[in-house]
Amino acid sequence: MSFITCRGLTFSYSPESRVVINGIDLEIEKGSYTAVLGHNGCGKSTLAKLMCGILLPTGGSVCVGGIDTADAERAYEVRRKCGMVFQNPDNQLVASIVEDDVAFAPENLGLPRGEIRRRVDEALATVDMSGYAKHSANKLSGGQKQRVAIAGVLAMGPECIIFDEATAMLDPTGRQEINAAMKRLNREMGLTVITITHYMSEAVEADRIIVMDHGAVAADGSPREIFSQVEKLKAISLSVPQVTELMYEMELDGFAMPRGILHAMEAADEIEKRAGGGKK
Amino acid sequence: MNASVNALELKNVTVVYGEGTPFCKTALRGVSVCFPEGSTTGIIGHTGSGKSTLASLTNGLLKPTKGEVLLFGEDIWAKPKEMRTVRSKVGLVFQYPEYQLFAETVWDDIAFGPKNIGLDEEEIKNRVRDAAEFCGITREELERSPFELSGGQKRRAAITGIIAMRPKVLVLDEPAAGLDPKGREEILGGLKEYRRQNGTTMLLISHSMEDIARYADRILVIKDGEAFMQGGLNEVFSNAEKLFDAALDVPQITKLFIELKKRGLCGDTDVYTVGYAKKEAERIIGGSGNA
Amino acid sequence: MLKDVTFGQYYPGDSFLHRADARIKIIILIIYLVIALAAQSALAVALSAAFTLYLAVASHIKLRLLLKSVKPLIFVLVFTGIINLFFTAGSGEPLLQWKFITIYREGIRNAVIMLIRLVSLVLGSAVLISYTTNPIDLTDAIESLLSPLKKIKVPVHEFAMMMSIALKFIPTLIEETNKIISAQKARCADFESGNVFRRIKSLVPVLVPLFVSAIRRAEELADAMECRCYRGGEGRTKLKEMKTRPADWIFLLAAAAMCACVIFLNRVPVKEVFEFWKGMF
Numbered sequence: 001m002s003f004i005t006c007r008g009l010t011f012s013y014s015p016e017s018r019v020v021i022n023g024i025d026l027e028i029e030k031g032s033y034t035a036v037l038g039h040n041g042c043g044k045s046t047l048a049k050l051m052c053g054i055l056l057p058t059g060g061s062v063c064v065g066g067i068d069t070a071d072a073e074r075a076y077e078v079r080r081k082c083g084m085v086f087q088n089p090d091n092q093l094v095a096s097i098v099e100d101d102v103a104f105a106p107e108n109l110g111l112p113r114g115e116i117r118r119r120v121d122e123a124l125a126t127v128d129m130s131g132y133a134k135h136s137a138n139k140l141s142g143g144q145k146q147r148v149a150i151a152g153v154l155a156m157g158p159e160c161i162i163f164d165e166a167t168a169m170l171d172p173t174g175r176q177e178i179n180a181a182m183k184r185l186n187r188e189m190g191l192t193v194i195t196i197t198h199y200m201s202e203a204v205e206a207d208r209i210i211v212m213d214h215g216a217v218a219a220d221g222s223p224r225e226i227f228s229q230v231e232k233l234k235a236i237s238l239s240v241p242q243v244t245e246l247m248y249e250m251e252l253d254g255f256a257m258p259r260g261i262l263h264a265m266e267a268a269d270e271i272e273k274r275a276g277g278g279k280k
Numbered sequence: 281m282n283a284s285v286n287a288l289e290l291k292n293v294t295v296v297y298g299e300g301t302p303f304c305k306t307a308l309r310g311v312s313v314c315f316p317e318g319s320t321t322g323i324i325g326h327t328g329s330g331k332s333t334l335a336s337l338t339n340g341l342l343k344p345t346k347g348e349v350l351l352f353g354e355d356i357w358a359k360p361k362e363m364r365t366v367r368s369k370v371g372l373v374f375q376y377p378e379y380q381l382f383a384e385t386v387w388d389d390i391a392f393g394p395k396n397i398g399l400d401e402e403e404i405k406n407r408v409r410d411a412a413e414f415c416g417i418t419r420e421e422l423e424r425s426p427f428e429l430s431g432g433q434k435r436r437a438a439i440t441g442i443i444a445m446r447p448k449v450l451v452l453d454e455p456a457a458g459l460d461p462k463g464r465e466e467i468l469g470g471l472k473e474y475r476r477q478n479g480t481t482m483l484l485i486s487h488s489m490e491d492i493a494r495y496a497d498r499i500l501v502i503k504d505g506e507a508f509m510q511g512g513l514n515e516v517f518s519n520a521e522k523l524f525d526a527a528l529d530v531p532q533i534t535k536l537f538i539e540l541k542k543r544g545l546c547g548d549t550d551v552y553t554v555g556y557a558k559k560e561a562e563r564i565i566g567g568s569g570n571a
Numbered sequence: 572m573l574k575d576v577t578f579g580q581y582y583p584g585d586s587f588l589h590r591a592d593a594r595i596k597i598i599i600l601i602i603y604l605v606i607a608l609a610a611q612s613a614l615a616v617a618l619s620a621a622f623t624l625y626l627a628v629a630s631h632i633k634l635r636l637l638l639k640s641v642k643p644l645i646f647v648l649v650f651t652g653i654i655n656l657f658f659t660a661g662s663g664e665p666l667l668q669w670k671f672i673t674i675y676r677e678g679i680r681n682a683v684i685m686l687i688r689l690v691s692l693v694l695g696s697a698v699l700i701s702y703t704t705n706p707i708d709l710t711d712a713i714e715s716l717l718s719p720l721k722k723i724k725v726p727v728h729e730f731a732m733m734m735s736i737a738l739k740f741i742p743t744l745i746e747e748t749n750k751i752i753s754a755q756k757a758r759c760a761d762f763e764s765g766n767v768f769r770r771i772k773s774l775v776p777v778l779v780p781l782f783v784s785a786i787r788r789a790e791e792l793a794d795a796m797e798c799r800c801y802r803g804g805e806g807r808t809k810l811k812e813m814k815t816r817p818a819d820w821i822f823l824l825a826a827a828a829m830c831a832c833v834i835f836l837n838r839v840p841v842k843e844v845f846e847f848w849k850g851m852f
Binding site: 367373382442 | 747750751753754755756757758760761775779780783784
């Protein structure tokens, strides 16, 4: 079942300015894990904002859980269903104390006190930050701040979370923390996860990759399918994992190497299989 | 160029923040490290390991609690009043340097450093023009406000502002952070070319093992405020076990060759670029008997 | 320089001042200010000083921090002290006369009262509010106390929200300022030399990036808040309930009584009390 549906979606920030999103038709399945790749300025962040109703389409439509985001009456329903975690951990936490920040969304929804408490505790437990409930948000590490931001979205009770380059400002440790959290939200809690990223290693973890270029979808498929098209990715100046590139380069040299190899182990298996065999 | 000359040297440096208070913290402990003239040293380590502290030591923004910082053999703290001369020789590019842009035009912003050094008008013009040309900033862009540029262009303009001072040593803290692969390649490739043309000594702080493997020739690993490993790329990356111990990684391609070695398919694990990996892998497949 | 800012510095703790209802604390602060300013007679001043001392001890805040809050005022304290000491004209014989300096009894008295008053004002508000009240509780309290104004369309919730966000971002912006200063120093910027005009001009490369970044942060935060269904104060609930416990009411009553005492004592001259005391025996 499709959770987010874009139909002929176009968007530009003002009538005179350039078209940022140029006719996108897209369906995101409920409970799926999708990565959106593309270089800076290709429109992927704008697409994310359109999907959670922060921006409204200038042409076409976006439906989230059956609600048209352009329906002003139900704007808050869209936002509640589809949360978003942003890039800069410092600019999305509202309150100084961790639990006050996580409580922000349920407070906005006007939930009773007991329910807010329950949601805050549960959300913090999900991202493994229960021990920090009373801590000052300013003193946490980047990865911890992003986990609090995730908890803040979870407390809203969303069905889908969009991560807009949420790991771009983190160190490798922080990135691992957030990637692990994303996986858990999808696999264990059944949430629809969309992650916008530059990191190929993160995109590889998803079930589906959408490659964007010039405000349109340039490629769409499983990580293996996408990373089989090395030429195409290079043409829109995206990189591929090192072993994928190695296999591709060897293929160019006339070795029959399989495409879409993503992990070092797989590559080792392939090389071992062919060891001593020579060119075919 | 004499290879044995050290452009920069830290001698037994210790840095303690807030000494004598309950919040006292040792950021670096007895670090001794050399940066030979003309080399590019990749500096790796976890957040809080002391990398940024080390960066602030190189141009005298921070004074070591103990030990010496030598620039071409001279203690930079010998004459604290002339620290600005040191800063013009050691260009320090902070993380996200685009957040320091302030002037009305890109030109004025790039000229800020050279002006502060006290150069004359003509020299400033030359330097701004040269630096901009090298970094691929067009004449038209120089006239624009820095705030109108795209993210990648802003980053380039900010780095140009440091290059325009013509430093002998260039210290870069994560110069490619947050950029897409194309932006990364432009910045890091450009810096490599700059070093090739000018023989500038570089210190490149990065979290990306792949980038360090591509752009550096030496590595310094900092762990808990100490120099944990240092040496050429081969020395450090061939010691993958020790890196894993420090909870650091090696490039994916090196991982592949560690695995291949385990399976007895090759002897070397000092493979860290795709180009070299291809040769090795093709050798393995092409006939391991005749190697 | 920026490290010494104590504004909005909350020190978590578990003293009775920490636990007290922030709304009651704000009301007590007002009463307290009245006490400190109204105390005129020696007895009244002594009582007000005793109250300050009691609050300071009850807060369990370390002496070092207490002194830190007074430190920025040293100049003002010395200045007022001197003014009062030398420029109060007395009625009786001067205690000291040397060249142009004349000191009267009243001068000493005024200087002492002024100093006690100033120190009390600063220390008292620091201990009652800044050090012992979580900023969030404080803004909640202000919102709650001012809520009657909502009826006449005063945006009380928005004001409180603005304040709490400002408090949240103070440490971030201080850190950012330090970073920008370092970055410009690395470009050989000079913040230390030259006359006042040059120094102010030298701050431009720091202030412009700081404003640009503050605006960018504000825009991003606005998006993040909208994404989390923020739509103003209407229909909003709170995680934390503000509770006024009996102890808070007693505290308030005590403060009010103290205020009454001070005003009463102002009218009672010390001499007469002594006379009265003597007459008892």
